[in-house]
Every structure is written in structure tokens, then in C-alpha cells.
Amino acid sequence: MSINLLPEEIIKKRRSEKRLIYFGLGAIILILVMAVTFAGLNWRIGQEEDALEEIKAEQQKVNLEITNYKIYEERQAELQRKQGILNTAMANEINWDKFLNEISMVIPSNVWLVSMNLDGESIAYQGYTFDFPSVAKWLIRLDEIKPLSNIWLGSASKADLEDQDVIQFNSTSHLSETQTAESVSSGEGAAK
Numbered sequence: 001m002s003i004n005l006l007p008e009e010i011i012k013k014r015r016s017e018k019r020l021i022y023f024g025l026g027a028i029i030l031i032l033v034m035a036v037t038f039a040g041l042n043w044r045i046g047q048e049e050d051a052l053e054e055i056k057a058e059q060q061k062v063n064l065e066i067t068n069y070k071i072y073e074e075r076q077a078e079l080q081r082k083q084g085i086l087n088t089a090m091a092n093e094i095n096w097d098k099f100l101n102e103i104s105m106v107i108p109s110n111v112w113l114v115s116m117n118l119d120g121e122s123i124a125y126q127g128y129t130f131d132f133p134s135v136a137k138w139l140i141r142l143d144e145i146k147p148l149s150n151i152w153l154g155s156a157s158k159a160d161l162e163d164q165d166v167i168q169f170n171s172t173s174h175l176s177e178t179q180t181a182e183s184v185s186s187g188e189g190a191a192k
């Protein structure tokens with residue numbers, strides 16, 4: 001058992017002082033925690049700002065590189081524009097060396113042509129051979145060239161050529177525009 005001889009006001013005052021001390025200590029601890037948190041956050045903000053500056057510097061380098069390569073994008077766009085103009089201009093153009101090469105690939109060995117005339121989309125052929133089956137073979141092989149259609153025999157008759165009996169023939173074919181663009185102009189069609 002303890003006996004306290006102090007008056008009640010002093011006891012209350014001491015209790016109040018103790019509470020004030022605890023409150024003060026709590027406030028100091030809270031201020032210290034807040035100060036440490038603030039310092040930590042400031043330090044972290046500084047790190048993030050440094051990282052942001054590094055990213056901005058890297059972005060500037062990348063933007064400089066992009067600027068250096070911009071000329072290639074412009075050149076490619078110009079090339080595509082010119083390719084479009086060329087494609088438009090060459091849409092109905094016939095690649096004659098390719099076409100004549102295909103003719104030379106399909107012509108039978110005992111058939112020779114003396115003339116080829118282009119009239120619009122129609123081609124007229126005049127040639128010679130030694131027999132009628134060779135004329136038929138010529139027509140069948142001519143049909144293997146993709147841009148050609150409507151292949152017709154105009155005439156085939158016996159003739160005398162420098163004291164040699166031959167068959168003189170005339171045939172025609174139609175040059176298809178769509179097939180020409182795909183096969184002859186672009187070089188994709190090949191004789192079989």
C-alpha cells in the first residue's frame with residue numbers, strides 16, 4: 001500500500017505534465033518520422049528526375065537518329081510516287097522483247113515467220129512450213145502464250161518458195177490487255 005501525501009492539485013498537475021511530455025515526445029517522434037519520410041521522398045524524387053533526364057537525353061539522341069533517317073523515308077515516298085507514275089504509264093505497254101522471246105520458245109522448229117503485224121490488239125502472223133500438221137502445231141503452241149487469245153488460222157495453202165514445196169499460212173491472235181499487263185509487261189508469263 002502506498003500513501004501519497006501530495007495535494008490533489010499537484011498530482012493532477014504532474015499527471016498533466018507527464019501527458020504533456022508524452023504528447024511532446026509523440027509530436028517529436030511524429031515530426032522525425034515525417035522529416036525522414038520527406039527526406040526519403042525527396043531523395044526518391046531526385047532519383048526519378050535523374051532517370052527522367054536520362055530518358056530525355058536518350059529520346060533526343062533517338063530523335064536525332066530519326067531525323068538522320070528521315071531523308072530515306074522521303075526518298076522511299078518519292079520512289080513509290082515515281083513507281084506509281086511508271087506503272088500508270090506502262091499499264092498498256094507491251095514488253096516486246098519478252099513477247100518475241102516467248103514466240104521464239106513456242107514456234108516449231110520447221111515453222112518460220114516472215115512477218116508479224118500489230119493492229120490495235122490484234123496480231124497477224126504470216127509464215128511458212130513444210131506440212132499442214134506443223135501449221136496446227138504452230139497454232140496450238142501459240143495458245144500457250146498467256147496474253148494471247150482468240151487464235152485463228154486465216155489461211156493455209158501450198159506454195160512454191162525457191163523451188164521448194166511449202167505451206168504458206170496466215171494466222172491471227174488477240175492481245176488481251178489484262179493478260180498483257182500481268183504476263184508480258186511484268187515478265188511473269190512464260191511459255192510452256
